Amino acid sequence: MNPFKTHSSHWGAFSGRYESGKLEIRPHPGDPHPSPLLGNLSAIADSPARIRRPAIRRGWLEGEPGHAQRRGADDYLEVSWSEAEELVAKELQRVYGGFGPGAVFGGSYGWSSAGRFHHAQSQIHRFLNVLGGYVRSVNTYSSGAAMVIIPHVLGPYDQFDRKSVTWDAIERSSGLIVAFGGMAIKNADVHGGGISTHIVRQKLTGASARGARFMLISPLKDDFPAELNADWLPIVPGTDVALMLGLAHVLASEGLHDRPFLDRYTVGYARFEDYLLGRADGLPKSPEWASEICGIDVDAIRRLARAMAAKRTLITVSHSLQRADYGEQPVWMGIVLAAMLGQIGLDGGGFSYSLGALGNIGKQQLAAPLPTLDQFKNPVADFIPVARIADMLLNPGEEFHYNGQALRYPDIRLVYWAGGNPFHHHQDINRLRAAFRRPETIIVHETAWTSTARHADIVLPATTTLERDDIGAADRDELMIAMKKLVEPVGEARDDYEILAAIARRLGKHAEFTENRSGREWLAFLFETTRKALAAGGHDAPAFETFWKQGELRLPLKPDDGGPARAFRKDPSAFPLQTPSGKIEIFSQTVEDFGYDDCGGHPRWYPPRREMEAGGNDYPLYLVCNQPHQRLHSQLDYGDFSRSTKIKGREPVRINPVDAAARGISDGDIVRLFNARGSCLAAATLSDDVRKGVMQLATGAWFEPDDPTTEKAMCVHGNPNILTRDIGTSRLAQGSTGQITRVEVVCFAEEPRPVRIFEAMTFGKSPANPAIETAPKS
Secondary structure, three states: OOOOOOEOOEEEEEEEEOOOOOOEEEEOOOOOOOOOOOOOOHHHOOOOOOOOOOOOHHHHHOOOHHHHHHHOOEEEEEOOOHHHHHHHHHHHHHHHHHHHHEEEEEEOOOOOOEEOOOOOHHHHHHHHHHHHHOOEEEOOOOOOEEEEEHHOOOOOOOOOOOOOHHHHHHHOOOOOEEEOOOOOOHHOOOOOOOOOOOHHHHHHOOOOHOOOOEEEEEOEEEHHHHOOOOOOEEOOOOHHHHHHHHHHHHHHOOOOOOHHHHHHEEEHHHHHHHOOOHOOOOOOOOOHHHHHHOOOOOOHEEEEHHHHHHEEEEEOOOOOHHOOOOOOHHHHHHHHHHHHOOOOOOOEEEEEEOOOEEEEOOOOEEEEOOOOOOOOOOOOOOEEEEHHHHHHHHHHOEEEEEEEEEOOOOOOOOEEEEOOOOOOOOEEEEEHHHHOOOOEEEEEEEOOOOHHHHHHOOOEEEEHHHHEEEEEEOOOEEEEEEEEEOOOOOOOOOOHHHHHHHHHOOOOOOOOOHHOHHHHHHHHHHHHHHHOOOOOOOOOOOOOHHHHHHOOEOOOOOOOOOOHHHHHHHOOOOOOOOOOOOOOOOOOOOHHHHHOOOOOOOOOOOOOOOOEOOOEEOEEEEEEEEOOOOOOOOOOOOOHHHHHEEOOOOOOEOOHHHHHHHHHOOOEEEEEEOOOOEEEEEEEEEEEEEEEEEEEOOOOOOOOOOOOOOOEEEEOOOOOOHHHOOOOOOOOOOOOOOEEEEEEEEEEOOOOOOOOOOOOOOOOOOOOOOOOOOOOOO
């Protein structure tokens, strides 16, 4: 019988074995709350959705006129690896030689594996840099707005607030946690690079047992663990800044704000207060004003503000709030509200961005570096904010603004994507479909036939994490895991390193890309960085083979000393922030000087952009498009746990019973959600945990169009990004606004088409002579 072997994933460390055609999984014994997402892993080894051989889209291969318009609707031909490698190498030579590296976009998104070496983003970027560079993307879909505004207000992203507030501090000291957007446990189930212990639930429970109080501000009641009995303020989606301003108005007008803290540690408060109290524009941002916008009772606003001033208060702002119109504002305003309370740097108090959004945020920092593959230097200056990919492909040469810069979109001829599924992450999928018809060539490494693979020209089958050896390690997680191969590669799948090394050989770049190391040799080489640091610090520092045999290695942690916020509070002169003033910038002259009408020099309320029908009426219902609880993004949607949550094969959409009754919708009905951008089918679930006027449909269902040849397809599976808007948060950050949209919903009267996206791909007949000797026509 095969022994269990150690492995790791973004949603938990585990051991597994493959026996008699079945994969068995055991969560790590030290994990107090293993994630149910481990239940999706067993489908990897035999799912019909897996890509088993390299495949080429027929229209691209045969050079049909206008063939790019067939992306997403064309058939594919399976070819040998040798043929596929040759086609890729020739196409790279053509584009790099004829148009230069500025015509190549290197797409990726780092969630494909928890491994430090087989990290698709690192592999593809290293490979493209060896060839001369590529157009890159910056920031993330999750926190695109926060990653730009926080450096202006607090200094470098992830260097101040996310290293200052720990779960231990919350458990021992917090009196009131005000969670704007909540702290859904499903989000804390995952972390990039892995998570060995899920502690969020037990730490919050410990704080509750000590007497801490929790305030949930969200349109969804289950955005906080139910057992904590949080007070729920069911806010109108997208209006948190108005509520924050109303709270701030109470603090200022009743003298509950900490003026000594504001004077010593911040700049620009007086200018913000002029806006807050209405001296600048004649409109006080009072609780009455806020209540009209956010739907929260005036007295509730006043009570909350006074409670915040009376207790050790921690303010948290979730990813979700800044994935909307003017998403920079709630993050900035949350910082200002915490500064007005004067508790930044106190144990269990102050501010934390996205606490609870990832499982390791709030844990102590590691005291040793992690193995990291060098991606080399990218000589190409051109970049885009990650959520502007469709804009780039559709509008080459057009000017766009970003963080004070006026830039132009490059003219992309070739897209090379490895690790990630843009047909999950990106908004307005029908617009993305049109954008994906613009490049001359799209090459994709994929494990399964997602919609991204079905819109590519060359599809190369990549292994999953279970089919290769690697090292699992993540920031703030004290266990390094030997990720041992559990199953043999499915079909002819290869790991990204092997794929890229073979192509590099054909291009004469093999030695430069691989440094003449095998995959196993790379693991030992990368591990050495950590081993040397451990030895220098007097810690246990085993040789690589010893670590591999043991299966895991415990890494040292830095002390829980309050981090940069505590140091800044103790002595702002000795430990200044990396901002122009060295202080918290309530007013930023830098941002003000950019001259943006959608993001000024201090946080303020910008009414959300309206969405209208052709006749001029609003779409009546908000749709919250949040992260799923049954999978990580769209990963392993074909897995057992993910599929067990579907209703009649489709994603569930939650509807308040009042809204359902007004439309004749019953529990379990197949419904059609629609707006001006498109439509999708989903299965109705009636729930009082959703605010009236709001629906909730999680992201991640693999996009399946009812008719792939039509311009405005309907997704029959339930992907909400067919409905979301492809516009930036503001000219400052150009972040994703995909969290909230406006829709209408009706019962679907027809017999719905079956969902077939997980079925085995069918392939066209190969040419009489299967040898492919020439690259396709441009």
